[in-house]
Amino acid sequence: MKYISTRGGIEPASFKEAVMMGLATDGGLLLPTLMPSVSSETLKSWGNLSYTELALEVMGLFVDDLPREDLKTLIQDAYSNFDTQEVTPLIDLGKFHILELFHGPTLAFKDIALQFLGNLFSYLLEERNEPMNILGATSGDTGSAAIHGVRGKENINIFILHPHGRVSPVQALQMTTVPDRNVFNIAIEGTFDHCQAIVKSIFNDLEFKKKYRLGSVNSINWARVLAQVVYYVYSYLRINRESGAQRVCFSVPTGNFGDIFAGYVAKKILGPPVGRLILATNENNILTRFVLEGRYVKGKVVSTISPSMDIQVASNFERYLYYLYGKDSSRVRDAMRRFDASGELQFNQAEREAIRTDFASASVDQAATVATIRDTFHERHYVLDPHTAVGVAAAGWLARDVSDCPMVCLATAHPAKFPDAVKRAIGREPDRPAALKGIERLESRCEVLPPDVEAVKSFLAENAL
């Protein structure tokens, strides 16, 4: 299996090369040259596999340059510190199912990809006999999931910038209480935009980047998408086994388009068993406008109670664009250039129809999100986190569009990560799972630095591998 860039400017790369490359060197995103297809007999034969066994089959379709035994070990290790053997339990709430993706160490769905990616990086670096220094900025979930993905790895140091005093207290503690020596938290006296700008400027200094072997774990790494394809297949198999349903639909709370793109890949490889994908957004609804109006127009980011979806430009969108444009990489290249210049893309009638065949979409405001948490709690005694609630609300509104199949709503975070929003809805904070109990009493480590590129660079230089 070879990988190419959405912009057509690289020689075909192997899976391992694609993982280490992250972003393609021509600025595009990596995709397999050919989508494998899974026959109905094969799918049937996977019916009774455990999550990790299924992950080996699904990921194995896209990976041909790792010994299967090694891939198996990487997968098993990735999910061994989840708090349930099922990895992603599926809960039947009557009108819909909830797929709980928050059983990893940081209680959000990003653990599913980053626990795997951390192991994979460490394995590939060992093979090359090289260390890596991971640098990233976070406004919350990604940073802690990345830290927990690589903590304790000998050939990786990780440096995560967050805006000092501007991430939720629980999210800050999930990062700063990790005791491993390879973990460096940097609190920047500024905003998340400052953090991102600093990281970008450091990555743009190619000499510095090379000297300190800087790497990234952002959501465009193909291995992250791949790890997320698994739970779509898993959900279908579970529901098919229990009810005989031949097709399952999904509602996906969306920010960077990574999770829902994994759903799109699942649909490409399985065919009919995956029905419509509901793309659910909060007030940051660039992607909903894309689906409903056929225009992709950048807006202003607003802060909401589902902060991990407070995104305007979706970093994985270009992958979908490649397929929408019939795999014409020169069109993708031109479109991205136009978008960078004007902040806007328009789509023609045929493309609009194609988009609406793949997705349904709704944008859910904060009042509706809170009401959904409250109603689901009263009717079903189940507490949703605000991101998941966005998906559940959208699924409810669009139920008629997707009435031909059982609905799986992806639960992307544990409600205890967002106690304020939950309290607003149901009058009390959600119960804390074991991973958060007593976290305030743990020792916390963090370097506070001014919003200054040079200050961060010299901290990196002192502490890099």
Ligand SMILES: *Cc1c(COP(=O)(O)O)cnc(C)c1O
């Ligand atoms: C990252 C995140 C999302 C959005 O996922 P994308 O892949 O960026 O679309 C949704 N919910 C939670 C809790 C997240 O952390």
